[in-house]
């Protein structure tokens with residue numbers, strides 16, 4: 001899932017300071033799961049904004065809307081009429097939702113209320129960790145299912161850096177060194193030979209280094 005985190009409240013307030021009527025738009029997808037952008041988060045943020053505005057002696061009207069997904073026209077079109085009556089939209093979906101809104105409703109401005117962080121999952125209650133950086137050329141088959149791109153601060157492909165100590169990453173004492181995890185995992189699977197194979201240099205054009213990426217669904221794949 002995509003994990004996003006609310007922007008600092010002052011930053012949100014500043015971004016809507018010129019508007020008297022806004023739509024606060026959530027998303028029923030990933031950001032609902034990570035508590036930052038679902039209908040409850042919309043309700044809470046709307047109250048916070050109204051209270052803050054009241055303290056400033058200003059008024060604001062807020063229409064709340066949380067489509068099932070903010071990244072598909074079919075779902076956001078349900079809010080079209082209400083959007084037309086507002087000065088701006090504040091989105092607490094991920095960055096994809098914000099951009100979908102801006103493309104679908106080009107005469108309105110949709111502002112981001114979240115910082116989109118990464119793709120990951122909850123490793124325990126209320127704690128999400130990054131697991132995939134969307135590199136476009138997955139290597140999990142030879143790393144024992146552990147990602148050296150999303151989970152190594154230096155994105156190393158040939159084992160740990162000199163700072164790895166007792167299984168802990170030198171960059172953050174609360175983070176395991178993924179290369180230690182990869183070694184332990186491959187040992188358990190009796191696949192340590194994976195680490196001895198000579199591999200070609202990585203072609204990073206599959207990642208974000210070669211501009212916008214596209215995926216075309218081929219029916220022939222079915």
Ligand code: SF4
Pocket residue numbers: 131132133134135136137138139140147148149150
């Ligand atoms: S190797 Fe690439 S696709 Fe695979 S989990 Fe890591 S970032 Fe994601």
Ligand code: SF4
Pocket residue numbers: 151152153154155156159160161162163164165168169170171176177178179180
């Ligand atoms: S200690 Fe391990 S995870 Fe951290 S940067 Fe070095 S190799 Fe990567």
